[in-house]
Amino acid sequence: MAQTCQCSTNIQHLGVRRHGDVILHDVNLEIHHGEILALIGQNGAGKSTLLKALLGQIPYTGEVVFHDASGARIRSPRIGYVPQNLEFDRNTPVTVLDMLSANRARFPVWLGHKKEAAAAAKAALERVGGDAALLKKRLGMLSGGELQRVLLAFALEPLPDLLLLDEPVSAVDRPGIARFYDLVCHMRRVHEMPILLVSHDLSHVRRYATRAALLDHTVVVSGPVEEVMDTPAVRETFGLDAGKEESA
Amino acid sequence: MIEGLYRLIDTLLPFEWTEFAFMKNALLAILLITPLFGLVGTMIVNNKLSFFSDALGHSALTGIALGVLLGMDNYLVSMLGFALVFAVGICAVLRSRVSSADTIIGVFSSTGMALGIVLLSASGGFAKFSAYLIGDILTVQASELKWLLLLLVVVVLLWLFFFNRFLLASLNPDLAASKGIPTGVYQLAFMVVVAVLVTATIKWVGILLISSLLVLPAAGARNIARSMRGYHFWSIGIALVSGVAGLILSYYAGTAAGGTIVLVAAGIFFVTFLLGRRRA
Numbered sequence: 001m002a003q004t005c006q007c008s009t010n011i012q013h014l015g016v017r018r019h020g021d022v023i024l025h026d027v028n029l030e031i032h033h034g035e036i037l038a039l040i041g042q043n044g045a046g047k048s049t050l051l052k053a054l055l056g057q058i059p060y061t062g063e064v065v066f067h068d069a070s071g072a073r074i075r076s077p078r079i080g081y082v083p084q085n086l087e088f089d090r091n092t093p094v095t096v097l098d099m100l101s102a103n104r105a106r107f108p109v110w111l112g113h114k115k116e117a118a119a120a121a122k123a124a125l126e127r128v129g130g131d132a133a134l135l136k137k138r139l140g141m142l143s144g145g146e147l148q149r150v151l152l153a154f155a156l157e158p159l160p161d162l163l164l165l166d167e168p169v170s171a172v173d174r175p176g177i178a179r180f181y182d183l184v185c186h187m188r189r190v191h192e193m194p195i196l197l198v199s200h201d202l203s204h205v206r207r208y209a210t211r212a213a214l215l216d217h218t219v220v221v222s223g224p225v226e227e228v229m230d231t232p233a234v235r236e237t238f239g240l241d242a243g244k245e246e247s248a
Numbered sequence: 249m250i251e252g253l254y255r256l257i258d259t260l261l262p263f264e265w266t267e268f269a270f271m272k273n274a275l276l277a278i279l280l281i282t283p284l285f286g287l288v289g290t291m292i293v294n295n296k297l298s299f300f301s302d303a304l305g306h307s308a309l310t311g312i313a314l315g316v317l318l319g320m321d322n323y324l325v326s327m328l329g330f331a332l333v334f335a336v337g338i339c340a341v342l343r344s345r346v347s348s349a350d351t352i353i354g355v356f357s358s359t360g361m362a363l364g365i366v367l368l369s370a371s372g373g374f375a376k377f378s379a380y381l382i383g384d385i386l387t388v389q390a391s392e393l394k395w396l397l398l399l400l401v402v403v404v405l406l407w408l409f410f411f412n413r414f415l416l417a418s419l420n421p422d423l424a425a426s427k428g429i430p431t432g433v434y435q436l437a438f439m440v441v442v443a444v445l446v447t448a449t450i451k452w453v454g455i456l457l458i459s460s461l462l463v464l465p466a467a468g469a470r471n472i473a474r475s476m477r478g479y480h481f482w483s484i485g486i487a488l489v490s491g492v493a494g495l496i497l498s499y500y501a502g503t504a505a506g507g508t509i510v511l512v513a514a515g516i517f518f519v520t521f522l523l524g525r526r527r528a
Contacts, residue, residue, distance in 0.1 A: 093479040094475075095474070102411075102412035102416050108407060108411040110411055136474075155426070
């Protein structure tokens with residue numbers, strides 16, 4: 001096909017079963033370089049399961065193939081992952097600097113941080129608009145918006161072959177949401193980064209995504225955002241025809 | 249080598265309690281064991297695996313029983329063998345996620361203890377091995393110290409090279425997986441380290457106290473630490489101080505060293521708890 005070089009992540013016939021139940025079956029999806037593909041669907045439709053499969057955290061059938069921007073196949077892709085609500089122990093004495101350094105530096109963080117590592121962590125945080133003062137804070141002390149920003153900085157180092165955003169702004173205030181998405185769109189444009197965005201909020205999807213896919217244990221419909229939004233399947237799933245106007 | 253260390257102790261600590269060779273050996277053993285416990289303990293607390301270290305201690309009883317049944321001279325081999333089987337078993341059941349971690353580990357823990365008691369009582373006498381329950385640091389032989397040193401060196405090397413990845417895996421497995429860290433392998437490796445550590449020192453620390461000694465220094469450090477470096481500094485420090493102070497106190501009070509050391513560590517824990525609350 002002509003668009004082979006555009007294709008970053010190719011999901012073919014992916015299926016997941018858990019305790020005998022079919023969570024996902026025959027999922028076929030392509031994520032292209034430089035696009036934001038929105039994954040929409042109801043709770044329990046299998047969105048988070050699909051992300052876990054892409055992360056290699058649960059067994060699945062079928063195949064997932066990754067390509068870089070030049071079309072060459074990547075065996076072990078680097079994936080950036082910004083989870084919805086990071087589940088972690090709020091009392092853990094891990095600082096932002098500890099976390100970012102543990103990701104990038106070799107020097108063991110239990111002995112402290114080398115100057116270069118601290119500078120690199122500062123740069124990574126500032127790139128996503130985070131204040132350098134956050135570095136000394138413990139993860140459990142961060143606000144929702146601050147934590148999302150740290151997670152994004154973490155996800156973008158090293159530059160990932162695929163960026164997964166799972167409801168990334170659910171704990172972020174309104175101005176923070178716009179800043180977060182501006183940044184994500186910037187990464188998409190500058191680095192031609194392929195991005196998979198899981199979101200409940202259709203207004204965010206319309207505004208920031210380039211393509212969309214409706215998931216209900218398999219891909220019901222996918223394509224350009226506006227087209228997908230107007231399909232009967234999406235209108236029915238999100239109750240867009242029921243009385244009110246489309247989502248505000 | 250060991251004579252030199254003895255002379256050093258005599259010069260630096262010219263006290264009554266250091267006059268005996270067994271006290272010198274115990275002191276040296278504590279200087280090797282406690283930093284080890286402080287270092288590994290931080291990760292046990294991070295991973296919420298304190299029950300796991302407890303279960304491993306209990307499994308040692310079954311390990312000893314197997315050694316008796318197989319007619320071994322050194323129970324270390326059978327204990328270590330069973331502890332590793334135990335660790336791999338817990339790991340496998342944990343990964344299947346059929347039940348919550350504390351339930352799974354609790355089941356393994358009581359099984360290991362009960363099986364050990366049944367097998368030992370069937371083969372003639374549980375009483376003979378009850379010394380393992382409390383342990384006795386004063387029975388450390390000079391020849392055993394080099395093995396403790398080796399253990400310390402190996403763990404420090406592991407912590408130098410793999411700590412960052414361990415940390416991310418303990419923070420959140422999905423996040424670690426996104427960076428290509430095989431979290432399952434790391435979890436298993438960590439459990440094996442704890443299994444070796446517990447088995448190697450159980451004779452001196454005792455089944456009932458081993459997990460307290462692993463967990464208390466790290467738990468105390470966590471109350472006051474504000475970074476990973478502080479966490480480890482305090483954990484190792486608290487472990488060392490409680491080890492040495494507990495040994496000296498036990499000598500003058502005529503109490504069991506293991507229990508006294510744990511009590512000192514518990515005392516320090518409550519102090520840090522209050523300090524941490526005031527700072528928060």
